[in-house]
Amino acid sequence: MTDTRPRPKRATIFDVAAEAKVSRGTVSRVLNGEPYVSESSRAAIEAAIRKVGYVRNTAARNLATQSSGAIALIVHEPHSVFVDDPNIGNILLGTNAALSDADYQLVSLVIDTERDSERVTGYLGGGFVDGAIIVSAREGDPISKAIADLHLPAVMVGRPDNQPQLPWIGIDNRGAARQIVERLIGTGRRRVGMIAAGLDRDSGRDRLAGFRDALGDDLDPALVSEQELYSFTAGVTGMTELLDRAPDIDGVFCASDAVAAGALDALRSAGRRVPEQVGVVGFDDSAWALRCQPLLSTVHQPAGVLGARAAELVLEQIRSGGRGSRAGVMLDTHVVWRDSA
Amino acid sequence: MTDTRPRPKRATIFDVAAEAKVSRGTVSRVLNGEPYVSESSRAAIEAAIRKVGYVRNTAARNLATQSSGAIALIVHEPHSVFVDDPNIGNILLGTNAALSDADYQLVSLVIDTERDSERVTGYLGGGFVDGAIIVSAREGDPISKAIADLHLPAVMVGRPDNQPQLPWIGIDNRGAARQIVERLIGTGRRRVGMIAAGLDRDSGRDRLAGFRDALGDDLDPALVSEQELYSFTAGVTGMTELLDRAPDIDGVFCASDAVAAGALDALRSAGRRVPEQVGVVGFDDSAWALRCQPLLSTVHQPAGVLGARAAELVLEQIRSGGRGSRAGVMLDTHVVWRDSA
Structure with missing residues (x-):
C-alpha cells in the first residue's frame, strides 16, 4: 500500500525565481514591496508565485522586526x-x-525531561516566540533562569520565590488554605490532617503554610503527609498513611482536588463515611470536584482568568519593550462548600 | 510596587554592530562564518556579542534550509x-x-474557535514548523485541508476519511469495539445499549459500527444514545436517557472511559448496581478506568506508542522530502477485563 509517487516539496523563493526567469533578489524585492522592478518582471513573478504555490515565510518576513x-x-x-x-x-x-x-499564536511547550529543558531554552532564544508564560515552575527551575538571561518578555503563573525579576500572576494560596481549613475545623472536627503536595513550588508550600496558620498550636505533625505530586495517586497514598498513623483522624485538607479524589477513594476502601466520620476538603474547584462522591468542598480559583491575565501581562511587556509593570498580581479566590465536609 | 526601571531589550545584530563599530553586514558575515573579514573586526564583533548579550536568531539561521x-x-x-x-x-x-x-521541538497548538483555525493555518504556512501531527480531526476539518495545500509534511492520528492524501496512524476502533461488546454479551446480558460519542470523526463512527456488528439483528435502535463529546457529562446524560427509554437495560458500551465514568455515576444515582444489574464497558484504558468504582473493563489502546510512531512518521516525511510511506499504520489493541462487567 506504499505510495511511492514523488510528493511536491514546499516551494521556495528559488523555485519562484526559476519559474519567472528572474534573480532571487528581484523576487525578494517584489515580495518586500520595493520599487524599481519592471512591470513585466513583477507580473512574471506574481504568476510564478501562483504556479509553484509559494507561501511567504512569515518567520523570514518578521526578522526585521524581531x-x-x-x-x-x-x-x-x-x-x-x-x-x-x-x-x-x-x-x-x-x-x-x-x-x-x-x-x-499560542505555542505550548512541555518540559518532561532534562533534555526538553535544554532544547526549549534554545528554542526560546531562537527568535520563534516573542514572549513566554511559565506555568507551575519549580524552585531553581532552569527555564525561568534562561528566560531572564535572554531578556525575553515573560510572566509566571504563580508567585516565584526564586525569580523576582519576572512579573507574575497568582492567587493567595496561603490565605485561601487557611480559610478553608478554619471552615473545616468549624464543623466540629478535632483531629484535622493534611495531604500536602508540590512542596517544591510556591503553591504547595503556601497551602501547607495556610494549614499551619489555621491549626496554630493544635498542629500535630503526625497528621501531615507529604506527597510529591498533585495527583490522585498521591491522595490514595497520603490518606492511607494518615489513617495508619492516626486512626482517629476526622478531617483532612487535600492540597488539590485530584489529591482529594484519591483520599475519598482510600477512605471508601477503609470503610470510613464522608462527611459523617471524616470531612474532606480540596483546592482548585476543577472538574474533579464535581465528579467526587460526595461532591467536594474546595477553594475556587479562577483558572481561565489567570491564563487570560497572564496573556495580557506578557503582551504588555512586549509592547512596552520590557517597561510594563512588573508587580505581582493576586486574583481573588473563594470557598465553595458542598457535601464532602 | 510597580518597577519602572528600564528593562534591557533583547540585543539585535544592530546592537552588536554599534558596539563593535562595524557595519551590520560585517557582523552578518562573521555570524555566517564567511571569510574576508579582518581579524581585528572579528575580534571586536565577538567581544561585542558577549558584551550586549546577543543571542543568534535560529529562525533566521534556518531560513536557508527552510x-x-x-x-x-x-x-x-x-x-x-x-x-x-x-x-x-x-x-x-x-x-x-x-x-x-x-x-x-514539539509545539502544541490548540484549535478552540474558528479564529484559532485561521490563525493556525497562517502559522503553519509561515515557516515556523517543519511538519505537523493532527490529533482528533473532525470531518471536513479545515486545518487538514490547509496542510495538504501547503504540502507541509504531516501525519494524522486516526484514520482520515476525508484526507486520504495524508499518512495516518491509528487503531482498529471498529474491530476493538466489536470485540468488547461481544464479550459483554457473553456475560449473559440481553439488553445491551451504547452511549455513542464523537460521531463527527472516524473513531466515534467506527466504535458505533463495531457495536452494531456485535449486536447484528438484535440491535434495538432505542438502546443507542448519541452524544456530542467523549466526556463525563455525555456519560451522565446518555445513561440517564437510556435508563428512561429502556429501564430493563442490563449492559452498556460507552464510547470512551470518560463517558463510562459518567454512566457509572448516573447508574449509582439511579440505584442500579454495577456489574450485578448493569454491566458497563468503556474504551481507551486511560487513567479514568482505574478511578472508576468498580474498576472499568475497557479496550486498551497504546496512546504513548501512537504518539511516538506519529512522530517517527512525520520525521520520515520530512527527511524523504515527502517521499516516505503514506500507507496507514494500525496498532494493536486488547480488551482489559476488570470489575464493571
Whole structure:
C-alpha cells in the first residue's frame, strides 16, 4: 500500500525565481514591496508565485522586526497536568483565548525531561516566540533562569520565590488554605490532617503554610503527609498513611482536588463515611470536584482568568519593550462548600 | 510596587554592530562564518556579542534550509482533551519523547474557535514548523485541508476519511469495539445499549459500527444514545436517557472511559448496581478506568506508542522530502477485563 509517487516539496523563493526567469533578489524585492522592478518582471513573478504555490515565510518576513507573533506557554510536569490537573488546562484555554483576541499564536511547550529543558531554552532564544508564560515552575527551575538571561518578555503563573525579576500572576494560596481549613475545623472536627503536595513550588508550600496558620498550636505533625505530586495517586497514598498513623483522624485538607479524589477513594476502601466520620476538603474547584462522591468542598480559583491575565501581562511587556509593570498580581479566590465536609 | 526601571531589550545584530563599530553586514558575515573579514573586526564583533548579550536568531539561521527544527501537534477540542481525555495527553507525551530523541521541538497548538483555525493555518504556512501531527480531526476539518495545500509534511492520528492524501496512524476502533461488546454479551446480558460519542470523526463512527456488528439483528435502535463529546457529562446524560427509554437495560458500551465514568455515576444515582444489574464497558484504558468504582473493563489502546510512531512518521516525511510511506499504520489493541462487567 506504499505510495511511492514523488510528493511536491514546499516551494521556495528559488523555485519562484526559476519559474519567472528572474534573480532571487528581484523576487525578494517584489515580495518586500520595493520599487524599481519592471512591470513585466513583477507580473512574471506574481504568476510564478501562483504556479509553484509559494507561501511567504512569515518567520523570514518578521526578522526585521524581531517579531514572530507567537507566545510560548511552558508547562512543567505534563504527566500530572494532562492526567490529574484540569485546572492547568483551563489556564491554557484562558491564555489561548486572550492571545487569539490579540492575534497572537499560542505555542505550548512541555518540559518532561532534562533534555526538553535544554532544547526549549534554545528554542526560546531562537527568535520563534516573542514572549513566554511559565506555568507551575519549580524552585531553581532552569527555564525561568534562561528566560531572564535572554531578556525575553515573560510572566509566571504563580508567585516565584526564586525569580523576582519576572512579573507574575497568582492567587493567595496561603490565605485561601487557611480559610478553608478554619471552615473545616468549624464543623466540629478535632483531629484535622493534611495531604500536602508540590512542596517544591510556591503553591504547595503556601497551602501547607495556610494549614499551619489555621491549626496554630493544635498542629500535630503526625497528621501531615507529604506527597510529591498533585495527583490522585498521591491522595490514595497520603490518606492511607494518615489513617495508619492516626486512626482517629476526622478531617483532612487535600492540597488539590485530584489529591482529594484519591483520599475519598482510600477512605471508601477503609470503610470510613464522608462527611459523617471524616470531612474532606480540596483546592482548585476543577472538574474533579464535581465528579467526587460526595461532591467536594474546595477553594475556587479562577483558572481561565489567570491564563487570560497572564496573556495580557506578557503582551504588555512586549509592547512596552520590557517597561510594563512588573508587580505581582493576586486574583481573588473563594470557598465553595458542598457535601464532602 | 510597580518597577519602572528600564528593562534591557533583547540585543539585535544592530546592537552588536554599534558596539563593535562595524557595519551590520560585517557582523552578518562573521555570524555566517564567511571569510574576508579582518581579524581585528572579528575580534571586536565577538567581544561585542558577549558584551550586549546577543543571542543568534535560529529562525533566521534556518531560513536557508527552510527548516525550523520544530513540529506542530494540533489538538482540536482542547476542553475535552484537558478535562476528559488523558489519552490525548499520553499521545502528546509519546510524541514529545520521540521528537526529543531526534532533537526536534514539539509545539502544541490548540484549535478552540474558528479564529484559532485561521490563525493556525497562517502559522503553519509561515515557516515556523517543519511538519505537523493532527490529533482528533473532525470531518471536513479545515486545518487538514490547509496542510495538504501547503504540502507541509504531516501525519494524522486516526484514520482520515476525508484526507486520504495524508499518512495516518491509528487503531482498529471498529474491530476493538466489536470485540468488547461481544464479550459483554457473553456475560449473559440481553439488553445491551451504547452511549455513542464523537460521531463527527472516524473513531466515534467506527466504535458505533463495531457495536452494531456485535449486536447484528438484535440491535434495538432505542438502546443507542448519541452524544456530542467523549466526556463525563455525555456519560451522565446518555445513561440517564437510556435508563428512561429502556429501564430493563442490563449492559452498556460507552464510547470512551470518560463517558463510562459518567454512566457509572448516573447508574449509582439511579440505584442500579454495577456489574450485578448493569454491566458497563468503556474504551481507551486511560487513567479514568482505574478511578472508576468498580474498576472499568475497557479496550486498551497504546496512546504513548501512537504518539511516538506519529512522530517517527512525520520525521520520515520530512527527511524523504515527502517521499516516505503514506500507507496507514494500525496498532494493536486488547480488551482489559476488570470489575464493571
